Amino acid sequence: MKKLIKKISQFIKKILIGDLFIIFIFIVLTGYLSSILWNFPQGEYLKIQMGKQEIGSFSLNQNLTKIIEGPIGKTEVIIESGKVRISKSPCTKKYCIYQGWINQLNQIIVCVPNQISISIIGNQSDYDSLNY
Amino acid sequence: MTRSIIKINNQDHKIAKLAAIAIALSIIEFFLPSPIPGVKPGIANIIILFTIIKFDFPTAVWVSIIRVFVVSIIVGTFLGPTFFLSLSGSLFSLMFLFLFKNINGKYFSVISLSLIAAFAHIIGQFLIVRLWIIPHDGIFYLLPIFMISALIFGLVNGIATRALLTLNTK
Numbered sequence: 435m436k437k438l439i440k441k442i443s444q445f446i447k448k449i450l451i452g453d454l455f456i457i458f459i460f461i462v463l464t465g466y467l468s469s470i471l472w473n474f475p476q477g478e479y480l481k482i483q484m485g486k487q488e489i490g491s492f493s494l495n496q497n498l499t500k501i502i503e504g505p506i507g508k509t510e511v512i513i514e515s516g517k518v519r520i521s522k523s524p525c526t527k528k529y530c531i532y533q534g535w536i537n538q539l540n541q542i543i544v545c546v547p548n549q550i551s552i553s554i555i556g557n558q559s560d561y562d563s564l565n566y
Numbered sequence: 567m568t569r570s571i572i573k574i575n576n577q578d579h580k581i582a583k584l585a586a587i588a589i590a591l592s593i594i595e596f597f598l599p600s601p602i603p604g605v606k607p608g609i610a611n612i613i614i615l616f617t618i619i620k621f622d623f624p625t626a627v628w629v630s631i632i633r634v635f636v637v638s639i640i641v642g643t644f645l646g647p648t649f650f651l652s653l654s655g656s657l658f659s660l661m662f663l664f665l666f667k668n669i670n671g672k673y674f675s676v677i678s679l680s681l682i683a684a685f686a687h688i689i690g691q692f693l694i695v696r697l698w699i700i701p702h703d704g705i706f707y708l709l710p711i712f713m714i715s716a717l718i719f720g721l722v723n724g725i726a727t728r729a730l731l732t733l734n735t736k
Contacts, residue, residue: 445725448675448728449675449677450672450673450674450675451673452669452673452674452675452678453674453675453677453678453724456674456677456678456681456682457677457681457717457721460681460685460713460716460717460720461717463713464710464713464714464717467709467710467713468710468713468714471706471707471709471710472707472710
């Protein structure tokens, strides 16, 4: 065990100052690019639709509980601190509720039985599909 | 029996031996499962770096290019997208190694070279992917994953090359 520690310490001593410099530069570069590239755009408004009919646009920066009358019953939508979810729904499978909160641009919650969809829109339009 | 017109000298033998090791390492790597598709350790780079330090730069170019071609033929991706990714990565790696090969010395060691080569490889591959295979900016979301892997494997390969070089001088 002591031998191993000695070997490791010898090895660390052999790493030159320039290597540490290069490693540091690359770590900083990776961190910086990650922070730029993984900064997903946040939406500012949400749009609620029932079928093809648009019910309205609401700002995400408010606390609001909205009840929408759909074909099979009442759906409750909660907007809170920049994100939105469906909290009550008359549908049987409750997929729309399980999806939870959404807050990023072009995310969408759809409740098919009650024909309600909530999509988040921003100032600029992002891509909605990637094709190859 | 006709005699070979091509004269084979020691340099050719050296290139062939080094390329054979690099090819073997690449093929081992090809069969290793990877947690994220596309992230590979690039252990053949050890041989390229070893060649640059131990011999000279032209030999390393030969070894690298032969490796890319032969591995793609064996694995079956010759002239496919994977082949061009590999080729452009290798060429970028070599280009950056050519620019930085003289820093190896008092302050910088082969670990720096390995890291530079790994990052250059990523740059080369992303250029090809962005310009030709998937012309969409969305792929840049993947860049940090590849950069982190380049950092880790560049470091590991550099340390391995260093160990190989110290073993070889004894």
